[in-house]
Amino acid sequence: MPAKISKNIFPSIMLILILIFTSCEVKFGVNTDSVLPYISRVDIPLKIYLNAQAPQLITVYANDPQGRSDIKSIEYEVFTSNEDKSIGKGTCYDTGDNGDIVHGDGKYTAVLDPGIFSGVPGEYYIYFTAFDKEENKCPVFSDTLNVVNEVQNLAPQIVSVTVQDTVSAEQADSLLVRVKVWDPQGTADVCSVYCALYIPQTTEPEKVFTLQKEALPNDSVFTGVIDLKSNSAGPGIYSLRFTAKDSCGLESWPLVKSIYFNTENHAPVLSELIAPDSLSRSDSTPFTLKITVNDEEGLRDVTKVWFTVKRPDGTEIDNIFDMYDNGESGDETAGDGIFSLAVTISSQNDTGVYEFTFKAKDRSGLESEPLVHNITVVE
Incomplete structure (x- = not known):
């Protein structure tokens, strides 16, 4: 025979449920691995001299999944050898000053003041933390400082x-x-x-x-x-x-x-286009467009190579299709001056003549003469 349930139990259950759902806040988890700044390396002198006659620099290499511009600061703190006392703290800079050389290169530098050691040689611990603009911080990066009371060998x-x-x-x-x-x-x-x-x-x-x-x-x-x-x-x-x-x-x-x-700047020059004259829209096999780019100032002067497409009805496809010389996206060999892009068509494409216009641009904004090629799409 089923047990008889007292009517008085339902208010108690409801009360428990109300307490559970009103005493906590539901938060969606964040994959911190993809958002936290991180420190990849720290360069510290083999010896920190108590009577240093030249700046003693510490360099921290840091980055952020959202880009280095998202890093707010790199902070450090120095502790005694038994880690029970903080004796100094400071900030590492990537601003092109305060000991830093190149602004924005991801190398954060601090000039360490030997006065924080109060004349006592020995081993000390230093901890680094990177913060982003939303106050997320990376796991602490730790290292040791070998502080000596010796005559410093000075740099040239x-x-x-x-x-x-x-x-x-x-x-x-x-x-x-x-x-x-x-x-x-x-x-x-x-x-x-x-x-x-x-x-x-x-x-x-x-x-x-x-x-x-x-x-x-x-x-x-x-x-x-x-x-x-x-x-x-x-x-x-x-x-x-x-x-x-x-x-x-x-x-x-x-x-x-x-x-x-x-020097006189020259626009890039396009040549040697490799492209089919016709395609069947029933064949979805990818094909690769290739074009050779030359620039009198060198390939490093070329910043962008692309093509646009006009449909058979004369309207232009909104997309600009970038081509690559990086060994990827259909390109065979990086840096050989041949820019490529793998392309596919489908049964959704209209039949008729498509006009492909290829162009390149250099660092100064000069553009090449366009190279135009027609591809006929058939059934």
Whole structure:
């Protein structure tokens, strides 16, 4: 016989349900792996000198799935060896100052003040946290600081750089640079000098040149020839970033020179289009359109290659179809100047003549002459 349920139990059940649903807030989960900023690497000097005579820099490499612009700050905090006391905290910068070199390159730099150690050598812990603009933060990134009471080996310094500030097309493959370096430990301690070439609107070097020391006694002058022509992206302002390194691996503060590459700019040129003359709309097999692009200022000067399509009735398809030279999207070989795109048609396409118009654009906005090709779609 079924048990008899008292009528008084229903108000109790209702009360419990009301308490459950009014005492909590329903939240949809967020995949934090895809939204959190993250720290991929930290560069810390092997030794932190208590009596440092030069800035001691810490560099944090950070990024964000939404882009580096979404990173609000990189904070650090230093603790004693037993981790029971915080002795200092600060911010790492990617602003091109406060010890940072290139603004917006994802390398966040802090100048560490040895005064926070109160003259006590030993091992300390340092913790880094990245915050985005919505105050999301990454898991803490930790490392150790080896603080010593020793005489610091000082890094070399670049005293001067001699290079012309305007370069013509005729001079582009033989730009002479001359760098004078000083080292507190003596000129023999300087082992190498480098020149990193940055083309316009980039934060990564296009090429790094090694300079050679002049064969003069007690002289620390390094010279080299920079080839702008083969590493060109057209006319504009280029940056030369000079760095010296000593026998202990310490690097100088970089010295940056800006030069203007003054050359006549040329629009890209399209040639050698590979495309069918006709297609059957009943065949959905992908086909690849290929076109060769040349630019007198080099392929790096080409920023966009695309085509547009007109239907048989003369109306234009809204989409602009970008073509690629990256080894993907139907392209076979990256960087060979052949831009490609894999395309398919279907039974939804009207029969008739479709007009394909191909164009390319360079960094200065110059566009190529259009190349037009007709493809007839049949049953």
